[in-house]
Amino acid sequence: MSNRQLVYQLSQGGAEMKKLLGGKGANLAEMCRIGLPVPPGFIITTEVCSAYYEAGRRIWPALEEEVLANLGLLERQTGRVFGGEKPLLVSVRSGAVVSMPGMMDTILNLGLNPQAAEGLARETADRRFALDCFRRFIQMFAQVVLKVEHHHFENILEEARRRRQVKNDAGLEEGDLEAVIEAYLKRVRLDSGADFPMDPREQLFLAVQAVFDSWHTPRAAVYRQINRIPDNLGTAVNVQAMVFGNLGPDSGTGVAFTRNPSTGERKIYGEYLLNAQGEDVVAGIRTPHPLEGLQRDLPDVYSRFVDLCRILENHYREMQDIEFTIERGKLYLLQTRTGKRTAAAAVKIAVDLAREGMIDKATALQRVEPSQLEQLLHRCIDPAASLDVLAKGLPASPGAATGKVIFNSDKAQAMDQAGEKVLLVRPETTPDDIHGINAARGVLTSRGGMTSHAAVVARQMDKPCVCGCEALRIDEANGLFFIGDQEYREGEILSINGSTGQVILGEVPLIDPELTPEFRELLDWADGIRRLGVRANADTPQQARLALEMGACGIGLCRTEHMFMDKERLPVVQQMILAAGREEREAALAALLPMQKEDFKGILKAMAGYPVTIRLLDPPLHEFLPNRDELLLEVNRLRWEKGDLALQKKKEALLQKVRALSEFNPMLGHRGCRLGLVYPEIYRMQVQAIFLAAVELLAEGLPAESLQLEIMVPLVGHVEELQLMKREIEQVAAAVLQAHGRELPYLVGTMIELPRACVTADRIAGSAAFFSFGTNDLTQTALGYSRDDVEGKILPFYLENKILPENPFVEIDRDGVGELIRIAVEKGRAARPGLKMGICGEHGGNPASIEFCHAIGLDYVSCAPLKLPIARLAAARAVLRSE
Amino acid sequence: MSNRQLVYQLSQGGAEMKKLLGGKGANLAEMCRIGLPVPPGFIITTEVCSAYYEAGRRIWPALEEEVLANLGLLERQTGRVFGGEKPLLVSVRSGAVVSMPGMMDTILNLGLNPQAAEGLARETADRRFALDCFRRFIQMFAQVVLKVEHHHFENILEEARRRRQVKNDAGLEEGDLEAVIEAYLKRVRLDSGADFPMDPREQLFLAVQAVFDSWHTPRAAVYRQINRIPDNLGTAVNVQAMVFGNLGPDSGTGVAFTRNPSTGERKIYGEYLLNAQGEDVVAGIRTPHPLEGLQRDLPDVYSRFVDLCRILENHYREMQDIEFTIERGKLYLLQTRTGKRTAAAAVKIAVDLAREGMIDKATALQRVEPSQLEQLLHRCIDPAASLDVLAKGLPASPGAATGKVIFNSDKAQAMDQAGEKVLLVRPETTPDDIHGINAARGVLTSRGGMTSHAAVVARQMDKPCVCGCEALRIDEANGLFFIGDQEYREGEILSINGSTGQVILGEVPLIDPELTPEFRELLDWADGIRRLGVRANADTPQQARLALEMGACGIGLCRTEHMFMDKERLPVVQQMILAAGREEREAALAALLPMQKEDFKGILKAMAGYPVTIRLLDPPLHEFLPNRDELLLEVNRLRWEKGDLALQKKKEALLQKVRALSEFNPMLGHRGCRLGLVYPEIYRMQVQAIFLAAVELLAEGLPAESLQLEIMVPLVGHVEELQLMKREIEQVAAAVLQAHGRELPYLVGTMIELPRACVTADRIAGSAAFFSFGTNDLTQTALGYSRDDVEGKILPFYLENKILPENPFVEIDRDGVGELIRIAVEKGRAARPGLKMGICGEHGGNPASIEFCHAIGLDYVSCAPLKLPIARLAAARAVLRSE
Secondary structure: OOOOOOEEEHHHOOHHHHHHHHHHHHHHHHHHHOOOOOOOEEEEOHHHHHHHHHOOOOOOHHHHHHHHHHHHHHHHHHOOEEOOOOEEOEEEEEEEOOOOOOOOOEEEEEOOOHHHHHHHHHHHOOHHHHHHHHHHHHHHHHHHOOOOOHHHHHHHHHHHHHHHOOOOHHHOOHHHHHHHHHHHHHHHHHHHOOOOOOOHHHHHHHHHHHHHHHOOOHHHHHHHHHOOOOOOOOEEEEEEEOOOOOOOOOOEEEEEEOOOOOOOOOOOEEEEEEOOOHHHHHHOOOOOEEOOHHHHHOHHHHHHHHHHHHHHHHHHOOOEEEEEEEEOOEEEEEEEEEOOOOHHHHHHHHHHHHHOOOOOHHHHHHOOOHHHHHHHHOOEEOOOOOOOEEEEOEEEEOOEEEEEEEOOHHHHHHHHHOOOOEEEEEOOOOHHHHHHHHHOOEEEEOOOOOOOHHHHHHHHHOOOEEEOOOOEEEEHHHOEEEEOOEEEEOOOEEEEEOOOOEEEEOOOOEEOOOOOHHHHHHHHHHHHHOOOEEEEEOOOHHHHHHHHHOOOOOEEEEEOHHHHOOOOOHHHHHHHHHOOOHHHHHHHHHHHHHHHHHHHHHHHHHOOOOEEEEEOOOOOHHHHOOOHHHHHHHHHHHHHHOOOHHHHHHHHHHHHHHHHHOOOOHHHOOOOHHHHHHOHHHHHHHHHHHHHHHHHHHHOOOOHHHOEEEEEEOOOOOHHHHHHHHHHHHHHHHHHHHHOOOOOOEEEEEEEOOHHHHHOHHHHHOOOOEEEEOHHHHHHHHHOOOHHHHHHHOHHHHHHOOOOOOOOOOOOOHHHHHHHHHHHHHHHHHHOOOOEEEEOOHHHHOHHHHHHHHHOOOOEEEEOHHHHHHHHHHHHHHHHHHO | OOOOOOEEEHHHOOHHHHHHHHHHHHHHHHHHHOOOOOOOEEEEOHHHHHHHHHOOOOOOHHHHHHHHHHHHHHHHHHOOEEOOOOEEOEEEEEEEOOOOOOOOOEEEEEOOOHHHHHHHHHHHOOHHHHHHHHHHHHHHHHHHOOOOOHHHHHHHHHHHHHHHOOOOHHHOOHHHHHHHHHHHHHHHHHHHOOOOOOOHHHHHHHHHHHHHHHOOOHHHHHHHHHOOOOOOOOEEEEEEEOOOOOOOOOOEEEEEEOOOOOOOOOOOEEEEEEOOOHHHHHHOOOOOEEOHHHHHHOHHHHHHHHHHHHHHHHHHOOOEEEEEEEEOOEEEEEEEEEOOOOHHHHHHHHHHHHHOOOOOHHHHHHOOOHHHHHHHHOOEEOOOOOOOEEEEOEEEEOOEEEEEEEOOHHHHHHHHHOOOOEEEEEOOOOHHHHHHHHHOOEEEEOOOOOOOHHHHHHHHHOOOEEEOOOOEEEEHHHOEEEEOOEEEEOOOEEEEEOOOOEEEEOOOOEEOOOOOHHHHHHHHHHHHHOOOEEEEEOOOHHHHHHHHHOOOOOEEEEEOHHHHOOOOOHHHHHHHHHOOOHHHHHHHHHHHHHHHHHHHHHHHHHOOOOEEEEEOOOOOHHHHOOOHHHHHHHHHHHHHHOOOHHHHHHHHHHHHHHHHHOOOOHHHOOOOHHHHHHOHHHHHHHHHHHHHHHHHHHHOOOOHHHOEEEEEEOOOOOHHHHHHHHHHHHHHHHHHHHHOOOOOOEEEEEEEOOHHHHHOHHHHHOOOOEEEEOHHHHHHHHHOOOHHHHHHHOHHHHHHOOOOOOOOOOOOOHHHHHHHHHHHHHHHHHHOOOOEEEEOOHHHHOHHHHHHHHHOOOOEEEEOHHHHHHHHHHHHHHHHHHO
């Protein structure tokens, strides 16, 4: 440290010196540099903080000397003397490089003692004001520096107010304040074992030490650990001459944004109070006025402030959040920083600034956090609303909904048809509830995770859903439900926030989503930069059209099983599953064929000109069958009643089949291509439907090059599985095409969703024209996490205890799952250069995961249609960040 | 081929020319070379086979010329003429390098036609013999070469026997045989559209072509594919002068082993028939006599044969399987090859040969297949018994058992106490059945796989078990069970073979296992060579002692959960699980503590001087709770009856807890260290028990260096999990040791059983003193196979259709799981050189997997105690094979 400058005057610094001067100090210096009215002061650098620790938490002579030299300068600049007749008062604040809660904030009015207070009284001709400043200073200093507990001072004030019989401190008179100060000082002596330091220099150095010490509080340390801020960065200390907003009606204080932080509108937005200090605004004792009022109250100051806002915004090329104080008609800026804003405002401001020529498009893209966009794409709860949150579940499908709680899907449908808003609330849902989910505004379940039936179907139907809300207990028989110990009746109105998992009592105001022109423009810019393709996961023509509107350049995952879940088809699907033999099964499949064909036709038509990846049937068959517990009870009842023997036999047979199909670990059981291999007739029907759809579209005049078919075989672990399925697919395709005298190129590829597939990707690539990483299942298998079981029960514990940094089902686990993908990419491309690769798990809509996909060189990501804007933006930002 | 010799005389070859001459031919040549009596002949090389295919399946002139030249030589050697008055007859046989079913076997008597037959009649003065030879030749040739169907000839013979009213062909007279020959030739003309070839040279070349053609039959091709035999190896053709064992009472034929193939006893063991051809023995028309009888019948021949056997065994330094023919008092050897033998014989022969100085120890070790040893280590079904196999399930725990079928564990226990042999037969078992499994001789279930409760507990208790026998259906209410459509009563006697999965009707004779002195010696030799350590998976002092007896050098996996399953502890364990809060849970744990301590004490005492790896609790808690379906029905019944309300409430609460703990995919749920993290008090109790056991043993005088404690944290996926658990373990250990004033070094390590753990092994190694690969779970997660669901349902289909070469739960999947292990070994050792690594999955007892473990440099394998001999031998062989 010997040769380094330890202390900088504000006028010596600038915004680029953030690392040395901290964020706050650098901005103050910057304002100073460009000639804006900032109270003079100096900054002790962040390097001093580290040296302070190295020196064993001591202020060493050279530092003391340099601080005092700067203090002397400040005395000369202000024409005041520290502790003198016309006293110099200062504020002391911490200033880390990154703003950090848990660190010391501010000590105001430092430099006061009885003599200086009397000097201030004389100077301002307001003794009450001076005493009040002194009282505030003692309290703040004692709490923050001397660690005297807050409540002692509150008790003393309380007692003074009680004696004077006034409600707030403004009612206290000079004598009262003298008594309060007396009592404060006594308390300090009692608690800290020493007299309150009355030497301003001692005050200053103690405050500086307190700032440095606050860098190493446990709370600050934890915060740094979470946010990966290095421990050795240190904090700066800002020392500035005080200015007072509470010196009469021509004084005041306020905060303002240079643009509207809610809407982004290009208009200054702020609040102010006259004859007040910043504290008063924060404490909420008085309600501040909208900034426009200042135009009437102090028109010159107002117009000066508007100018300053413009200057600051132009200078920083970014919307600013500014604190100011007016001291007897003179305006001072106390802080400027980048203003926080809503997603809508972020989009508008970024696009407006680019249009205004302040920033370029790349910068505009970097100004909007992709994850923030979620709220623009779903109906959401008005952020201004106050909520009575009863419980929290898993945020299983985003968006918000309000409705009457209904336990039964038939009833939900009936009430919906009668025009009532309904929330379907169940322990868990089954395929029998599809119509109920469809009728409801949203779904709430007490069991199941992010991949439970309710969650999957709700996301698919784009209905808000909260799952696995363990505080919820349903007593269907008695029409009651419980949240914790509280009892509610069926029909009660609840609201859910599927983006946060909140369950809220009563109706809440909702805001509809919109794609503003600015939003569209920003996404256009993103498209111009990104290198990752962006596809959608879509299973219906409607979803396909939505996907195109949202900017999809193809479908990356069309799940054929959701077509099986359709209410009218489910009985046929069940017939197929319960078939006694292949013949009966093929009869049911024949009935499904025309339906599937129509599905595919609709999707392929909607996506003409774009690639469409169709995944063959994936989930275990028992997912399409009735609930086992319910069936067990029903059979038991029928046996008891000894009534309808035929029905009993039928149900018994059904139960036996359900039991035979039920698995210990269905996630790792008979599903994916294992179904296709054991029951080849199912996949054959699906492939037939795909190519029948294609030839019909060709016959209707669609050019062949508009059909870009990609058929995907799920859950391949051994290349032999893919080889057999591929042969099967090619046979069926050739048969259909030949029968109709058509030719049509198509691709056969596979999901990579098992660790074994990753490490044998070179062999698999030999038979696959494309890889699509199924990161949901890959995360489940690589980490050994059943999402249904782990997400609601174990992950919250793991996240809270920092065992995991992120939910791996939301953000891709780079070290584990990511490493497996990296291996697969490397092996796959080595075996087949140019192999097309994408990702179709839910990670495809997560910005950090998209950045990873870009980094390892995938060709595209695929995500839910409403996540497409996020993906487009994130993909562009990944390019910008990697450059 | 132009310069290569195409045909070799027997006298030109030798055993080392197997690749060129095929196995059979090389051995014939070798016998010829050492001067043994072999009928003269020649061999067309395997290279000719490939050239034959290259030539478009044609015999080219040079080949024809060389064959005829050798034929001429043979005529001169035998003093006979092909097709002549004193006819030369030959046998033609295929001879692949590796013996291969599905290929052409043999044509005898080739060279016969009407004239040659009459010549043979005159020469042997036995016209009936000559005609019978001709008939046999026509039939054989027509079937094998001309592809005339077998049954035609059988019909003609049948008809002849009917007409003559005799039971077998020996009763047919010359005239009958003439008629049969007539009918045969007519049939051949009819079916093949041409006359039977009467030119011996034409016969020979057709036969040679047939041998070559049989190399490419579909059956042979499939066999090669399965056994990875290259398609271009080809087969040789052996042409040898015929000798006849059916020329009267001084002729005969037989087979013999130079040592007893069942017991290994050093005594020739064989069978013979006088006046017979090999065919007659094979066809089972006459029963052969034990070879000893030949000593009486033809003493000179017998003593010559004994000499030859000795010569051959000494020459090959291996037990031989020899075919011989006696033609009018002269002995010929027709084949010699390594004799197949039982496991017991293999061990005895290998050790005896080494003791006799014929082979060295390394060779002896290579002579015994480790997998064969299984049958020596379990009670097994007498291989001689004929079995009425009713069904097949999964071979879940090896060994065999017979007993009365009982459905209920209490009843099983009662009957066992009354001295009855019982088989516990249930749909599946739960912890409530522990006493039933313990009482039963074996367990049979209709559901569940190799890791189901029944399978795990049975293996643990070393009881035979067949699981997931889907043909079995139990009607407990009516005391009936069904296998397929057949109905049986409870109490029926069944037998099961837990090594094969067979379910057998009635009682079967069983053979007890033994470790013979030879077996022990062989294993001692193995220990001298192997580099892999061999540890046991053992959970009780008894198992630990058995493990030591079987040669364990430590315990690689001590599963603490099996201690929880104990009948008397289960209620306390359930109390612990059902506890409302931590306090109640800790009370139950306090009750378990002294029990666990005694468990550990017993094991550590038994294993004094050896390392013991103790795994902390692993399985999900609901495994210790009652069956959910049964509880559901019981609650339902109680509700219905409206009787005992208190009981109903209690059961309802229990059901609610069981439901809350039940998981969609328990394999991927709340288990392993996830339990330890969420309920730290459980692991804390276990660690306390371990160290209390240790300090008590120290107090009893056991030296500290005899305690080699290794504490293993299961299911770690993130190093953070291990770090937290390790800290917890160290705290508890330090507290116990300090309280007793002891010091004791110990290791903390982890299971590597998740793909994520493999790819982040470098990070995990930073906190682990050892890795133990849990290949059961790693196989499940890497392949996405729930063993319970996949093994009984999908794997049979996959194995049958060659999608998988082996059951990956039996033999380690090298490409997938093996690659993940390889990555983990590499990363682990890079981060921590010398990191101790082993494997404790069931693969630890599988020879191919052990070889893999050796190859990638693990330190040890751990397996069930009774698998230790297999592991020791396999580990030694792995060394020998890699040298």
